[in-house]
Amino acid sequence: MERYKEHRDFLKADFSILDKIETDRQKGLPAIPFQKDYNKNADIIKLPEVTRSVIKKSDIYDCLEDRRSVRLYSEESMSLEELSYLLWATQGIQKVMGNQVSTLRRVPSGGASHPFETYLIINRVSTLKKGIYRYLPLEHCLIFINELEQFESKIDAATPKQPFVQNFVSKSAVIFAWSCIPYRAEYKFDLTAHKKILIDVGHVCQNLYLACESIDLGTCAIGIYDQKLMDTMLGLDGEDEFVIYLAAIGKKGDNDGRK
Numbered sequence: 001m002e003r004y005k006e007h008r009d010f011l012k013a014d015f016s017i018l019d020k021i022e023t024d025r026q027k028g029l030p031a032i033p034f035q036k037d038y039n040k041n042a043d044i045i046k047l048p049e050v051t052r053s054v055i056k057k058s059d060i061y062d063c064l065e066d067r068r069s070v071r072l073y074s075e076e077s078m079s080l081e082e083l084s085y086l087l088w089a090t091q092g093i094q095k096v097m098g099n100q101v102s103t104l105r106r107v108p109s110g111g112a113s114h115p116f117e118t119y120l121i122i123n124r125v126s127t128l129k130k131g132i133y134r135y136l137p138l139e140h141c142l143i144f145i146n147e148l149e150q151f152e153s154k155i156d157a158a159t160p161k162q163p164f165v166q167n168f169v170s171k172s173a174v175i176f177a178w179s180c181i182p183y184r185a186e187y188k189f190d191l192t193a194h195k196k197i198l199i200d201v202g203h204v205c206q207n208l209y210l211a212c213e214s215i216d217l218g219t220c221a222i223g224i225y226d227q228k229l230m231d232t233m234l235g236l237d238g239e240d241e242f243v244i245y246l247a248a249i250g251k252k253g254d255n256d257g258r259k
């Protein structure tokens with residue numbers, strides 16, 4: 001149907017665009033850093049070193065077979081070791097490439113541009129106060145951004161119209177909110193960047209699902225959220241950086257809502 005055309009075209013590969021234009025990289029313009037800058041005097045939390053000791057299920061076959069979206073969580077807190085492992089698995093940096101722009105991580109990203117930042121909305125993680133944090137993958141640390149008053153009502157408002165379980169997101173132990181900084185990919189891929197960004201973020205969330213399964217935590221991807229409320233909550237401008245995908249995580253409840 002005609003009204004779908006523009007959106008369907010976006011899903012297709014059209015690299016002939018790049019024959020007609022010069023990308024900012026080809027123009028020799030400076031790239032932007034792979035990690036957003038931060039105030040070095042802010043409250044920085046060093047994350048525990050990641051080791052295999054957190055793993056409860058090490059067989060990839062079992063993790064793939066048992067993975068489900070989990071929307072009901074127990075009241076139990078997550079440990080900092082568990083959080084550290086999930087960040088390591090989803091965005092942790094293995095290598096900074098010689099150009100100081102690209103990184104290799106535990107997820108793939110077209111052109112190694114990794115156009116995401118990870119924000120954490122923390123509810124129940126032992127030793128951390130409730131509030132909003134950002135992951136610093138280069139240092140494997142968290143930076144505290146601010147507290148979040150009226151936690152439950154604000155998260156409920158920002159994740160409305162859930163198709164299966166209403167208001168489950170605010171009951172999770174931690175919410176991962178991935179923002180996208182499109183220019184990190186546009187610099188090299190110009191108008192072909194945007195389809196790639198969506199594919200990239202799917203890889204990030206899939207690693208989260210499998211990592212959660214391997215330590216017996218439950219997670220659920222969240223694509224339905226209020227863009228403006230979420231961006232405002234995290235202090236993002238909504239243009240050069242905005243939330244692209246979320247996931248709620250917690251200890252699985254007795255009835256964990258799995259099908």
Ligand SMILES: Cc1cc2nc3c(=O)[nH]c(=O)nc-3n(C[C@H](O)[C@H](O)[C@H](O)COP(=O)(O)O)c2cc1C
Nearest residue numbers: 067068069071162163164165220221222223224225
């Ligand atoms: C892109 C994407 C967006 C999703 N958004 C939501 C959401 O907003 N709320 C929700 O409850 N589940 C959401 N889910 C989870 C799906 O509903 C779930 O994957 C699907 O029902 C299949 O169940 P399974 O993950 O247990 O196999 C999303 C999953 C994906 C991949």
